Amino acid sequence: MQFKHPEILYFLFLLAIPILVHLFQLRRFQKQYFTNVRFLKELSMQTRKSSVIKKWLLLAVRLLLLACLVVAFAQPFFKAKDNANTGNQMVILLDNSFSMQAKGSRGELLKRAVQDLLENTPEGQQFSLVTNTNAYWDTDIKSIQKDLQNITYTDVPFRPDFLLTKAQAKNPNTGKDVVLITDAVNLDSKDISKFGGGTPVYAITSGAENNRNISIDSVYISQTMDNFYEVKVDMRAYGEFEDDVPIALYNGKNLTAKTLIKFDAEKKSSTFTIPKKDFHGYVSITDGSLDYDNTYYFSISKPLKSNVVAIGEAAKNAFLSRIYTPDDFNFTDTPLATLDYNSLEKQDAIILNELTEIPQSLITTLKDFYAKGGNIVIIPSAQGSLQNLNALLATFGNTVYKPFTTGERLITKISFNHPLYQTVFEKKTENFQYPKTNAGFTLTGNALPVLSYSDGTPFLASLTNRLGNVYVFAAPINKANSNFQNSPLIVPTYYNMALSSGKTGISAIKIGQNQSLLLDAVLSKDEVLAVKNDKSDFIPMQQVLNNKVKLSFGDYPEVAGNYGIFKGSDNLKNISFNHARTESNLNLQNTAVLSNFTKADSVATVYNDIKSGRTASEMWKWFIIGTLIFLLLELFIQKFVK
Incomplete structure (x- = not known):
């Protein structure tokens, strides 16, 4: 037991006063004489004995009364069991990731958590609130009431360690009471x-x-026809759905198509056929669960012809003219001797077709071309210099040609998931006519295999800088050395290698994955491109590359949707953004990792627990009650004890 005012205990010396009063009474007794004292003597003894008992009882009661009164004014208390953390700062880590959109027994999880904070946080309580995306330091519930009510969901994952580090950096010398509010x-x-x-x-x-x-x-576009696109939608179901689920396709606000999907498997796809023209809309489903992953925004721009140049002998370039037809490509072929270097920057793809010698000036030009988002295809020559070829490859990455060897090798493996073939095959197939080569180099390094030999080494490999791509063949593909030109793979391989992502295909960028886009645009000194729609706008990071602009989006925009890239009031290109589907599987709830923490069902429980653990037990009230009890005892003794 401890005392708030221990100096008052000195008044306990006053207990000596009643002792002196009771032990040293100043009253003198006078003797009275009677004729017959036998009976009076006996009565006197009885009265004297009861009087002594009464006096001692009164002494005890008065001592206890006075002691309780003195101790009560000294205000005794028992120290709180959690007294060491009394000065802690309250830090609330609130999860506002997309999984908190799920509906619990009392509504959406995040909205219910916000309501709990608003209803059960004491008005004068100071605390800091940190969400996945925002922080409110040293505030109170009234100050951030509107911010809490307007809090939005985010695709940023809930990382308590990171949020706690932010809070500790803000107030490094203060203890923390941490409250985690999450669905785990x-x-x-x-x-x-x-x-x-x-x-x-x-x-x-x-x-x-x-x-x-x-x-x-x-x-994505699964098939391109003369006048139509076949657009394929890939979906995933978490849990069992007995009823058919509606899926709808919108171009802008106009409903284009609608159908029902039966989820008899975890992964399902649906296909829509749309006209081959500009499309700026979304596809949506209705599942009664999370909303953020029920809509996928995408844009399709009317395809522009890609510019392709093949550098090499005319006879060896002849097969390329049959692939790059005038309907889809502006194709030219030229020998190295008459190459116009100034025209290369206007190309989307450059094919080096079995050049025996690649000059340093061309290597330098190709390096700059690749950095600005161009595609390069390298087909080596059997007569080419190994040192010269490796000097070219060194400008793009850590890929090396090993010496040229003869011997037939079969091309037996296709990387179906490679971007080059993602929209080519309906399903994986192992039974196809294997192309072959009679001689060639061996590719080693960090290039990603696209087609591989039976021994596992790449026949075709790719490198990328997120804007441009380099495709490297391991062997010459002329008809004397290979039958690859007669393979069914020849058309989709070369067709897709020459396409520019900025001129064709679906535009649907994932927010927060630091993706970039190369756009044909010429800007003056102070001009910038802006990305906007009718609800929001932002200016992305941009780098001017001659007649092109490289746009980097980082973590923007904050809201998924259809946008446009504007130069002033001119819409240069439609573009769409979607959040990554990282919070879609609600079965990944992992409350077990929180088992070592104190569990609470509401904010009120937390505050009550902290208050009870850190509030000292005040004892002065009990001593006041004791004083009154002893006072009553004295009165009873005075009245009833004879």
Whole structure:
């Protein structure tokens, strides 16, 4: 027991006063004489004995009364059991990731958590609130009421370690009471590895009543016809869906097509046929669960012809003219001797077709061309210099040609997931006519295999800088050395190698994955391109590359949707953005990692627990009650004890 005013205990010396009063009474007794004292003597003895008992009882009661009164004014208390953390700062880590859109027993998880904070946080309580994307330092509930009510969902994952580090950096010398409010979806033990060291942590977790969810993962052109696109939508179902699920395609705000999907498997696809012209819209489903992954925005621009030049002998370039037809490409072929270097920057793809010698000036030009987003195809010559070829490859990455060898090799493996073939094959096939080569180099290094020999070494490999691509063949593909020109693979391989991502295909960029886009545009000194729609706008990072502009989007925009890239008031290109589908699987809830923390069902429980653990037990009231009890005892003794 401790005392707030221990100096008052000195008044306990006053207990000596009643002792002196009771032990040294100043009253004198006078003797009275009677004729017959036998009976009076006996009565006197009885009265004297009861009087002594009464006096001692009164002494005891008065001593206890006075002692309780003195101790009560000294204000005794028992120290709080969690007294060491009394000065801690309250830090609330609130998960506002997309999985918190799920509906619990009392509505959407995030909205319910916000309501809990608004209803149960004491008005004068100071705290800091940190979400996945924002922070509110040293505030109170009234100051951030509107911010809490307007809080938005984000694709940024909930990482408590990172958020705690931010809070500790803000107030490094202050202890923390940490409250985690999350559904624990995608939460891992490494995300809470920094929690500990005596920091009190409370976990308020809640989960969705229904863990079923459907996500639209991707949209792409599966087939290009003369007047139509065949657009394929890939979806994934988490959980079982007995009823058919509606899926709709919109161009702008206009409904283009609608159908029903039966999810009898985890992955399903749906195909729509749309006219071969500009499309700026989205596809959506209705599943009654998470909303953010039910819509996939995409844009298709009217295809522009890609510019392709083949450098090499006319006879060896003849097969390329049959692939790059005038309907889709502006194709030219030229021997190295008459090459116009100034025209190369206007090309989308450059093919080096079995050049025996590649001059340094061309290597320098190709390096700059690749950096600005161009595609390069390298077909080596059997008579080419190994040193010269490797000097060319060294400008693009860590890929090397090994010496030329003879011997037949079969091309037996296709990388179906490579971007070159993603839209070519309906399904993986192992039974196809294997092309072959009679002689060639061996490719080694970090290039990504596209087609491989039976021994596992690449026949065709690719390198990329996110804007441009370099495709490297391991062997000459002229008819004397290979039958690859007669293979069914020849057309889709060369066709897709020459396409410019900025001129064809679907534009659908994932937010937060630092993707870039190369756009044909000429800007004056102070001009910038802006990305906007009717609800928001932002200016992306941009780099001017002669007659092109490289746009980098980083973590923008914050909201998925259809946008346009504007130069002033001119819309140069339609573009769409989507959030990554990282929060779609609600079955990944992992509350077990929070088992070492104090569990709470609401914010009110947290505050009550902290208050009870850090509030000292005040005892003065009990001593006041004791004083009154002893006062009553004295009155009873005076009245009833004779």
